[in-house]
Amino acid sequence: MSDTLQTEPFIGGAFPRVEGPYKLTGLARYTSDHDFEGMLYAVPVCATIANGRLRALHTEAAAAMPGVHMVYTRDNIGRFYRVAADAGAKVDETRPPFEDDVIRYYGQYVALVVADTYEQAVAAAAAVRAEYDASAPDVSMRLAPDDPPKVEDERGDAAAEFARAQIRLDRTYTTPIETHNPIELHASVALYDGQSFTLYETTQAIQNHKRAMAQMLGVPEDRVRVVTEHLGSGFGGKLWPWPHALLAAAAARNLRRPVKLVVDRRMMFHNVGHRANTQQRVRLSARPDGRLTSLQHDYLYHVAQAEFMKENCGEATPYLYSTPNLRVTSGSARRHLAPNTSMRGPGAVPGLFALESAMDELAIQLGIDPVELRLRNEPGIDESENVPFSSRHMRECLQQGAEVFGWGRRDPRVGSMRRADGAVLGWGMASCSWMAKRQPAEVSVQLNADGTARVATGSQDIGTGTYTVVAQMAAQACGLPLDRIQVVLGDTTLPPGPLSGGSMATGSLVPAVLAAAREATRHAIDCALRAPGSRFAGAKAEELAFSAGRIHRRGEPPSSGEPFERFLQAERISHVTGHGRSDSSDADPDAGKYSIHSYGAHFVEVAWEPAIARLRVERVVTFIDAGKVINLRTGRNQIEGAVVMGIGMAMFEQTHYDARNGAPVNGNLADYLVATHADAPPIDVHFIDAPDTKLNELGARGIGEIGLAGFAAAVTAAVHHATGVRVRDLPVRIEDLL
Numbered sequence: 001m002s003d004t005l006q007t008e009p010f011i012g013g014a015f016p017r018v019e020g021p022y023k024l025t026g027l028a029r030y031t032s033d034h035d036f037e038g039m040l041y042a043v044p045v046c047a048t049i050a051n052g053r054l055r056a057l058h059t060e061a062a063a064a065m066p067g068v069h070m071v072y073t074r075d076n077i078g079r080f081y082r083v084a085a086d087a088g089a090k091v092d093e094t095r096p097p098f099e100d101d102v103i104r105y106y107g108q109y110v111a112l113v114v115a116d117t118y119e120q121a122v123a124a125a126a127a128v129r130a131e132y133d134a135s136a137p138d139v140s141m142r143l144a145p146d147d148p149p150k151v152e153d154e155r156g157d158a159a160a161e162f163a164r165a166q167i168r169l170d171r172t173y174t175t176p177i178e179t180h181n182p183i184e185l186h187a188s189v190a191l192y193d194g195q196s197f198t199l200y201e202t203t204q205a206i207q208n209h210k211r212a213m214a215q216m217l218g219v220p221e222d223r224v225r226v227v228t229e230h231l232g233s234g235f236g237g238k239l240w241p242w243p244h245a246l247l248a249a250a251a252a253r254n255l256r257r258p259v260k261l262v263v264d265r266r267m268m269f270h271n272v273g274h275r276a277n278t279q280q281r282v283r284l285s286a287r288p289d290g291r292l293t294s295l296q297h298d299y300l301y302h303v304a305q306a307e308f309m310k311e312n313c314g315e316a317t318p319y320l321y322s323t324p325n326l327r328v329t330s331g332s333a334r335r336h337l338a339p340n341t342s343m344r345g346p347g348a349v350p351g352l353f354a355l356e357s358a359m360d361e362l363a364i365q366l367g368i369d370p371v372e373l374r375l376r377n378e379p380g381i382d383e384s385e386n387v388p389f390s391s392r393h394m395r396e397c398l399q400q401g402a403e404v405f406g407w408g409r410r411d412p413r414v415g416s417m418r419r420a421d422g423a424v425l426g427w428g429m430a431s432c433s434w435m436a437k438r439q440p441a442e443v444s445v446q447l448n449a450d451g452t453a454r455v456a457t458g459s460q461d462i463g464t465g466t467y468t469v470v471a472q473m474a475a476q477a478c479g480l481p482l483d484r485i486q487v488v489l490g491d492t493t494l495p496p497g498p499l500s501g502g503s504m505a506t507g508s509l510v511p512a513v514l515a516a517a518r519e520a521t522r523h524a525i526d527c528a529l530r531a532p533g534s535r536f537a538g539a540k541a542e543e544l545a546f547s548a549g550r551i552h553r554r555g556e557p558p559s560s561g562e563p564f565e566r567f568l569q570a571e572r573i574s575h576v577t578g579h580g581r582s583d584s585s586d587a588d589p590d591a592g593k594y595s596i597h598s599y600g601a602h603f604v605e606v607a608w609e610p611a612i613a614r615l616r617v618e619r620v621v622t623f624i625d626a627g628k629v630i631n632l633r634t635g636r637n638q639i640e641g642a643v644v645m646g647i648g649m650a651m652f653e654q655t656h657y658d659a660r661n662g663a664p665v666n667g668n669l670a671d672y673l674v675a676t677h678a679d680a681p682p683i684d685v686h687f688i689d690a691p692d693t694k695l696n697e698l699g700a701r702g703i704g705e706i707g708l709a710g711f712a713a714a715v716t717a718a719v720h721h722a723t724g725v726r727v728r729d730l731p732v733r734i735e736d737l738l
């Protein structure tokens with residue numbers, strides 16, 4: 001085995017997803033596909049007020065309906081517990097279901113019906129009657145902070161500089177509540193054998209799910225197994241357990257029967273999180289040449305009544321641009337809404353809508369090209385942490401993106417560019433950034449006597465390509481073709497792997513997979529030294545190498561040696577195993593010495609047809625610097641998906657609530673608009689592909705939310721260029737443009 005890893009041919013190729021055929025043929029099992037003998041179906045009953053008390057619940061009629069086994073309320077479901085502060089487990093809703101009779105949001109679970117069939121459970125749930133003492137809910141989207149805002153980041157004296165500056169911009173931007181709409185519904189299939197739980201879950205974090213469920217069910221962690229073989233995405237809504245998972249587990253325990261609970265699309269709008277709405281004031285001051293002299297970003301977001309989830313809109317603000325004076329503050333306001341949670345690019349995505357919109361407005365005010373304005377404010381170091389960047393190629397993203405898009409042909413005058421058919425074209429752009437970190441990871445790599453390898457880690461694939469990139473890493477380290485590598489994920493009985501969130505899974509898995517593969521190959525070499533009749537008998541381990549799946553003398557080509565499996569067969573060994581383990585990047589010896597982030601630039605063309613009031617995104621060029629790209633196909637696919645979601649964020653997505661009862665008004669996929677294929681234009685994705693070896697040996701930072709960050713600002717900039725209308729409150733509505 002060579003001492004430095006050559007990255008060809010498995011790293012950086014455009015490999016199709018290894019699990020693709022399973023998904024295409026229906027063999028892949030998603031959580032709700034799991035069926036068991038004697039399984040019952042659970043359907044929750046949701047509160048129809050958003051603020052008040054549950055006075056009485058009438059369950060008799062429901063309990064008497066056909067097929068109904070049980071109607072659970074807080075009187076008979078048994079005990080749930082809260083998660084201890086130091087348990088290393090996170091839940092979105094810390095209040096266990098049914099804990100008290102206070103209703104804090106519309107849809108809050110008040111009862112659970114368990115029946116033989118799903119239809120029976122749905123019918124009986126509808127027959128449960130609740131009486132409430134209702135008060136008016138506050139679901140207002142105009143925010144004023146409940147407490148004095150908190151200073152998140154500060155350097156210099158931004159307020160003083162702003163006060164004396166000649167060139168200033170002061171704007172407020174808002175982003176609405178958005179609801180995660182993965183096509184796979186949240187679901188739990190819970191089994192209890194009298195001692196232990198096996199929980200099939202829709203979770204982006206099986207390890208956390210196990211710890212949280214053990215805490216809330218009051219059982220030791222080793223009595224909870226969580227399985228998630230495939231996910232139909234999650235967008236952050238499936239990061240932490242929600243109350244339905246506990247209800248399903250409790251019902252399985254009480255009834256000693258497998259219980260399936262699927263959260264329906266309507267409940268998806270009020271029981272499993274959303275992105276907080278935000279209100280953000282950005283104040284900029286600049287010199288006539290465009291150099292920023294101060295930046296103030298004051299953001300507000302809503303939170304639920306009894307929970308606190310920060311929407312960190314200032315995430316990227318402190319390090320994105322060079323400025324001597326900066327101040328970022330945050331504040332929150334409680335509303336009668338379900339707990340908000342992470343949604344793709346939490347914090348930075350709404351935050352960059354505001355900051356990048358303000359930069360575009362400043363560019364126009366100064367008469368400087370918006371790409372040029374960003375280049376002039378490109379920092380040399382992270383001025384917030386006062387440390388160098390590990391690897392930052394923002395300049396290349398801006399310049400190459402402009403080149404490929406044809407930005408030089410842009411006439412900056414509003415409404416000046418027309419298509420042959422008369423549509424007004426608008427060209428806009430924005431920068432983006434997202435964090436990069438590693439989570440702890442453990443991996444085992446098993447080399448089998450049949451010449452295959454098995455890679456196992458208790459992480460999960462949310463649909464982004466984790467099975468595939470893990471196979472590629474192991475293939476690279478062992479020199480085995482991809483079709484001889486089996487990847488096993490999604491089970492807490494495996495060595496604990498990272499969560500699938502924050503674009504961190506890939507980068508986290510690199511060191512552990514490589515270490516495990518190397519240890520496995522060392523064991524195979526030991527085998528070659530010992531095997532009866534081995535041609536390497538008497539050699540020393542360090543004289544041998546493992547490459548291209550073969551064991552051979554160091555310095556000689558792999559073809560001179562023999563396939564590793566021959567030695568295992570000779571030794572009558574079924575497999576040798578290597579274990580790899582890596583820690584969080586926060587534990588690296590040089591943690592904090594570098595600012596590690598991903599970067600990018602989006603270029604967008606919109607077409608506005610005033611005669612028929614139609615606005616479309618027609619063309620997108622996106623340049624992304626996310627370190628080394630392990631798989632061009634899945635990587636590009638991540639950015640394409642994020643861009644489509646960005647079109648939704650810019651033009652469609654917004655959850656509306658009824659001021660009378662706090663109910664989501666457009667809580668279904670007909671009324672809550674997401675961008676569809678028909679809304680998606682050609683999307684030209686490019687990667688800078690520069691390895692960031694401060695994060696891991698391959699230099700892969702992970703790809704996901706970066707493609708959504710900043711995108712909506714590029715759209716509204718393009719809309720302004722076409723129409724002269726600056727939309728500061730997302731989404732862009734047709735009536736804004738008329």
Ligand code: MOS
Nearest residue numbers: 236343344501502
């Ligand atoms: Mo992402 S919001 O970390 O799934």
